[in-house]
Amino acid sequence: MTLLEIKDLHAKIGDTEILHGINLTINRGEVHAIMGPNGSGKSTLSYVLSGREGYEVTGGDILLDGESVLEMEADERARAGMFLAFQYPVELPGVGGMTFLRAAVNARLREAGKDEVDQLAFVKLVRAKAKELGVSDDMLKRAVNVGFSGGEKKRYEILQMALLEPSLAVLDETDSGLDVDALRIVSEGVNALRGDARGMLVITHYQRLLSHIVPDFVHILAHGKIIKSGDKSLALEVEENGYAGLIDAAE
């Protein structure tokens, strides 16, 4: 079943067009990986998908479950099932972690016409999931991402994903900054969410992550376009030969 359809997507930041016609379809149950050189537009794509202000779609469409999301605000898209694990998670001084997590989960529940979470049960749930992902109680007590190490921030992103159970998860370089053990733990967390209900778009530079989270498809993004798609072997090819050959072949 089609979850996400990106059709000839053009987008610009300010006056500069960054995405030059992207086509990509993700069905439920599938994991797609996107690789590409620095500055090729991977994070831009993730922001355009999640509805960040300042990223203007100048052509094409994005359909989630068959509905265009272009007119939806970032928060509506999130409640419709999208989740972005940020390449650079944002520190929110003064915003308590638990308050933040509860607000996010409650927003989703309200949208679904359900009751808000029970405080105590929620704290228990968060603690349990946090433990699985190696997020300490101390981190849960602090302000969102404030004083977290790079790797801790990435784990905290995955904790949020686990709590929000999105239908489409976009992971932007979740592996960067993770040590080997953390990479395994986080990947297990992500794999636990794999299933028929969900689709995933995993942005990475490294084959290493894709040996943990094995993708069904791999796409190469260069200069704002997908220049090649294939199966997981494409990631290995990139690892060995780099992007130059692929880019030359595409041009």
Place this chain on the structure above:
Amino acid sequence: MLPNNLQQTAAALAARDQFAATGLPGAKSEPWIYTRLQDVVVNPAQSAQASTSSEAGLVLHFDNGLLVSDDVTAPAGMVIRPFTDADMADFAAYLPDDHLLGTLSVGHVTSAIMIEVEAGAQISDLLTLRFTANVADQSAHPLVFIKQGAGSQCRIVEHHESHAALSAPLIVMDIGAEAVLDHAKMQADTDSTKHLSLTVMAVAEKADINSFTTAIGGQLARHETHMHLNGEHADVALSSIYMARGTQHQDMTTRMLHHVPNCTSSQLIRGVLDDTAKGVFQGKVVVARDAQKTDGQQMSRALLLSRQAEADAKPELEIYADDVVCSHGATVGELDETHLFYLKSRGIEADEARMMLIEAFLLDTLETVRLEELRTSLTTAIQRWMTGV
């Protein structure tokens, strides 16, 4: 307790003459550069409208500027009484010379109450000063004189919920050596009310003062506070939060006067301004030549929620001593777009996300409040302001 003939005392007559002679500050008056006074109605109320109030607890209720509380039983160690004529002169002596707000309300005093706390008395009851009014064309000029004896402890909260042309309270606190004071002011007058207040504290050695102002009401409000650090090793924390929207105007003006060595003062000011509201912070820290080892900190931050809102800040250090640690600063900013996006990307609606970030902005200042029982009502007031209720 009804007003006596305080308006006929020498102090009041002199103040009234002075006020009549100077009038309202002109456009060039330095202390009023950012807060222009226009259409200030000085029409002292003659009578209260609320019938005598017998609120439970230790409450002094001023309605239209007149004390209406009946049978207030002061706890042991505290005396509450009306001013004598001599008190008027004594009170006026604490006020800065030729100060508009001083002459205005001493000259037009509507009622005046003395609160004396015996040396060593540990008053655990929270003393509430409640100021209400319901007269759109009159002014209220209540005077409150608090003398806190050496080593005493006292907890005071002011609630301002007036609907009047002008509410202009004068508060003088004389705080004895090693005395501890927790003080809070909650100003939520109606949005057609002008609020012009002057609070003067004279602080003796080793006194410990925690004072917190929350200002969320009024058409125009000026909260002026003068702190005289007269004894060594005194410690003063003076924080405030103001929030304004529509055409509201909030002014926080402080004078922190370090007259002697070894005192500590800290001031945190946070303002949130929406629509075309205006916020003013004028903070002056003066360190006298002898006041070595002074630690004086002052930081004001304003958050503009709208492009039309305005924040003016004038932090000033006037330091005549050479061995001091003083800092001041003032920033004006907007909500951070990346912060908002992060919250929204988690499904949190824009309004709620903004509220979370405003609360976060106020948090470190809120945490300085020492009156524990006030925390909840403060948070509630702030949340109510944000939801526009």
